[in-house]
Amino acid sequence: MAAQIQLPLDPPHPARPQRNLRALQKQAPVHRVSTAVGDPAWLVTGYQEIKQLLADPRLGRSHHDPENAARSGASELLDGPRGDYETEQKWIATMRSRLQPFFSAGHVKAMRPRVEALTGELLDRLEKQGPPADLAEALALLLPREVIGELLGVPAEERGLLDEWTTAVSDARDRERSRAGLAALHRYGHELAARKRAHPTQDVVSWLCEDGTLTDDQVAQLAMGVLFAGYETTATALCVGTALLLDSPEQWRALGEDPGLAPTAAEESVRVVSRLLPPVIRYTREDLEIAGAEVRRGELVMLDIYAATHDENVFPDPDRFDITREDNPHLCFGFGLRYCIGAPLARLELQSALAQLTARFPRMRLTVPVEDLTVRPGSFAAIPTSLPVTW
Numbered sequence: 001m002a003a004q005i006q007l008p009l010d011p012p013h014p015a016r017p018q019r020n021l022r023a024l025q026k027q028a029p030v031h032r033v034s035t036a037v038g039d040p041a042w043l044v045t046g047y048q049e050i051k052q053l054l055a056d057p058r059l060g061r062s063h064h065d066p067e068n069a070a071r072s073g074a075s076e077l078l079d080g081p082r083g084d085y086e087t088e089q090k091w092i093a094t095m096r097s098r099l100q101p102f103f104s105a106g107h108v109k110a111m112r113p114r115v116e117a118l119t120g121e122l123l124d125r126l127e128k129q130g131p132p133a134d135l136a137e138a139l140a141l142l143l144p145r146e147v148i149g150e151l152l153g154v155p156a157e158e159r160g161l162l163d164e165w166t167t168a169v170s171d172a173r174d175r176e177r178s179r180a181g182l183a184a185l186h187r188y189g190h191e192l193a194a195r196k197r198a199h200p201t202q203d204v205v206s207w208l209c210e211d212g213t214l215t216d217d218q219v220a221q222l223a224m225g226v227l228f229a230g231y232e233t234t235a236t237a238l239c240v241g242t243a244l245l246l247d248s249p250e251q252w253r254a255l256g257e258d259p260g261l262a263p264t265a266a267e268e269s270v271r272v273v274s275r276l277l278p279p280v281i282r283y284t285r286e287d288l289e290i291a292g293a294e295v296r297r298g299e300l301v302m303l304d305i306y307a308a309t310h311d312e313n314v315f316p317d318p319d320r321f322d323i324t325r326e327d328n329p330h331l332c333f334g335f336g337l338r339y340c341i342g343a344p345l346a347r348l349e350l351q352s353a354l355a356q357l358t359a360r361f362p363r364m365r366l367t368v369p370v371e372d373l374t375v376r377p378g379s380f381a382a383i384p385t386s387l388p389v390t391w
């Protein structure tokens with residue numbers, strides 16, 4: 001095997017191709033690397049290999065010796081082992097069986113009018129405020145936060161705090177900050193569960209409490225898991241989709257005039273969110289071989305979703321943002337056992353936001369070249385720091 005490769009290879013950006021990673025992908029589907037915090041790992045870049053490994057039960061998120069496991073970064077929750085090694089599979093089954101009903105296609109369809117209305121309210125506010133504006137603040141971050149806040153039953157005035165804590169948890173460079181954010185989020189989840197047990201309302205946390213089989217700790221874990229899994233990811237997809245649409249006035253116009261393009265535009269936004277999210281991580285539960293590489297039990301395996309969704313053999317012209325892309329088998333919602341429970345909701349939010357935005361603001365444009373956009377440094381999701389627009 002060649003000399004170890006030091007991560008990160010390329011800085012994340014909504015529009016700039018990750019050239020070093022793509023060059024690596026052309027050489028082989030799996031590589032020995034050193035993570036951003038200096039730990040040894042395997043980086044998988046082949047589309048087929050990643051798809052198979054996502055569905056392979058021989059890999060998990062927990063580790064038999066978590067204190068000594070390799071890490072991809074400093075985030076307490078995201079960059080290292082998670083969950084109990086003995087009961088991981090059981091917990092996944094419990095989590096999915098309790099959460100899935102709230103995110104089924106039927107349930108999410110019933111949420112459409114509310115999500116459309118929330119989008120409309122945010123755009124009314126934007127219109128009233130007038131140009132210039134920061135679309136990341138005014139829409140992309142706010143919509144997912146409000147949708148998840150309502151869904152979980154988090155009072156409106158407490159949602160700002162959640163924002164602060166999730167940002168802290170995501171910190172990939174400061175383990176202490178990430179730990180403190182996670183602890184605060186958990187304390188809040190407990191408090192919320194206790195409040196909902198005492199005074200149930202029509203929301204997911206109240207329903208999880210009514211389930212009768214879950215402890216407050218489990219309710220808190222599920223609720224904060226949903227918040228975490230569904231907030232920054234959707235906000236980032238909305239940011240990158242909006243930025244790339246703004247960079248392509250003919251596609252902006254086409255979507256504004258034809259809301260029938262919203263499903264493919266949303267799906268393409270999910271594909272390109274991989275430009276701003278890190279690889280999915282796993283630990284091997286037994287020795288195994290990945291494309292000829294001998295991987296030992298307990299080693300860190302990083303599945304590079306960006307590489308998979310920009311693989312020229314699967315996605316023609318992968319650097320082009322194309323809202324009419326029909327064949328789009330991206331792996332950005334994962335695959336197999338842990339496939340994203342919130343995918344229907346994320347799609348709904350993206351469709352609603354992109355369709356309404358382009359229809360209501362046909363003349364909107366970025367005030368800086370898309371190339372000059374910057375992203376949050378050192379965070380799990382490289383959310384653009386701002387999307388400055390005028391109209």
Ligand code: HEM
Nearest residue numbers: 226229230233234237332333334338339340341342345346
């Ligand atoms: C564009 C937005 C989103 C993206 C790109 C995304 C991506 C993903 C991915 C890649 C996974 C699999 C992780 C793995 O295999 O380890 C996942 C799992 C999950 N997602 Fe999403 N997601 C998004 C939106 C949402 C939303 C809106 C929700 C809920 C409100 C949500 C809830 C979940 C949950 C509960 C899991 C299971 C986590 C686990 O098994 O540990 N996601 N998501």
